[in-house]
Amino acid sequence: MEAQIIKDRQQWNDFVMSSVCCNVTQTYEWAEFGSYLGAEETLRIGVLNDAGQLCATILLIVSRAPGLRQIYFYAPRGPIIDDPASPAMTVLLNYVKVEARKRNAFMLKVEPSVMADDFKWLTALKRRGFVINPHHVHIRNEWVLDISPDEKTLLAGMKDKWRYNIRLAGRKGVKIRRGYGQADIDAFYRLYETTSERDKFFINDKSLYADILQVLGENDRAALFLAEYEGQPISGIIMLLAGPWAYYMYGASSNEHREKMPNHLLQWTGIQWAKEHGCHYYNFRGIPTILEEGQEMWGVYLFKRGFGGYPMLSLATHDLVYRPVTYQLYRMMLDVKHKMDARRELRQARQSSHPSKPEEQKKPDPGQPEKKLEQSKK
Structure with a gap:
């Protein structure tokens, strides 16, 4: 059993689409849209069993954390593996760690396409050192x-x-x-x-x-x-x-x-x-x-x-930390951002509930539109 970069589109997609945790954002083609997702590069890593067949895959978006400008790995709705407790998971994560060291990445973020109460996944991730991150990328529900x-x-x-x-x-x-x-x-x-x-x-x-x-x-x-x-x-x-x-x-x-x-x-x-x-x-x-x-x-x-x-x-976002100090800074910045977003939304809700007189209302700045993550809208 060994892990490697997979370049065979058909082999990759046949495995992903037959898996119980299949998701479109882990298909081979999704890596081709990485530049739109803020990726500096994308990686398609798979584990081959002794018969040469795929038994685990992970499509990674390699990006920089806003504010920190530090590299991290993100698997949108990945990895893809039917049994997260299997040796293939260990082989996969070990290979990812090697690639992370090459790029000095500070964490691996995963959001597998499985149910939130999937005990096998929760146990397998915890045993491998993952920690739960309450701030998701893809909307969970x-x-x-x-x-x-x-x-x-x-x-x-x-x-x-x-x-x-x-x-x-x-x-x-x-x-x-x-x-x-x-x-x-x-x-x-x-x-x-x-x-x-x-x-x-x-x-x-x-x-x-x-x-x-x-x-x-x-x-x-x-x-x-x-x-x-x-x-x-x-x-x-x-x-x-x-x-x-x-x-x-x-x-x-x-x-x-x-x-x-x-x-x-x-x-x-x-x-x-x-x-x-x-x-x-x-x-x-x-x-x-x-x-x-x-x-x-x-x-x-x-x-x-x-x-x-x-x-x-779906399962909560899980992070595997490679560089603890950088990760703590990242979590602190993320917590602050979400608190500020929550306060802004509360303020906007209050303003909409108690609008000022028409002549007192400020026109929005067209150059600074209010934005929310596109994934959260769908």
């Missing part, structure tokens, strides 16, 4: 729908209003079509900019979404769907596939014609497309960690919940 039943059963599992809205959109003249080419990407991105301004979250450069659609679209593992009214795009979604999973990855909508319910019909189209490709699960992605009214993204949660399904809380 997601809304998932089992789409293996037939369409009639899926529709019956939705809230009455959601079934009605799906049909209403069609009666109101909303048309759904699959998007291709730069013109459709441009149309989606204009809608995405509108959504970002309205809901105050960060979006990447347009070229990222174009690259995702091109690279993953080669094997029909990515699709753009646009909802149009009278020939004008009014909303859109980008769907990704990996193994049995379909991901509602990005969504955008206009401020106009929202009463025509294009988003309900778009999601239903995404579900149908995922079923056609043999997927068993439809991941709507982010919802609030605490499911209580008033939480951030509560409205997003209610929308996703209406289609049926269940919440899936």
Whole structure:
């Protein structure tokens, strides 16, 4: 059994997509988007058993921690291994440690795609020296729908209003079509900019979404769907596939014609497309960690919940520390940042509850938009 850098795309993806902890952000192609994710480089490391077959993989984003400018490794929804207590995990982590020393990295951050109460994973990570970090990168709580039943059963599992809205959109003249080419990407991105301004979250450069659609679209593992009214795009979604999973990855909508319910019909189209490709699960992605009214993204949660399904809380973020002093500085800075963010959000909530007179309200500085992590919006 040995670990090495893996360069065989098919070998990598065949293993990842057949694993119980499969995730699109650990597929071979995801490393190609590393530059958009702040990566200085990416690493695809795998463990081969005595028969030459992969038994563990980890795709690493090599980045610098903001403020510290120190290198760290991050595995988005990785590593991929069916048994974290197996010797393959030890071999994998030992190889990662060697690569970390070469770059003077101060930690390895992992967020495996497994349930929060997975005792085997919790025990295996603790025994190998990982510590829990309460500050996640990918949002932990997601809304998932089992789409293996037939369409009639899926529709019956939705809230009455959601079934009605799906049909209403069609009666109101909303048309759904699959998007291709730069013109459709441009149309989606204009809608995405509108959504970002309205809901105050960060979006990447347009070229990222174009690259995702091109690279993953080669094997029909990515699709753009646009909802149009009278020939004008009014909303859109980008769907990704990996193994049995379909991901509602990005969504955008206009401020106009929202009463025509294009988003309900778009999601239903995404579900149908995922079923056609043999997927068993439809991941709507982010919802609030605490499911209580008033939480951030509560409205997003209610929308996703209406289609049926269940919440899936993933394992907490775990860090393996290589340089303790640097890591302590990193955690202190992270704690301060989150406290400042919480105070700002509380202040904004109070201001929205007790607005000043119109002539006293300050206009926002267009050069300093309020930003939140894009992952947290989905």
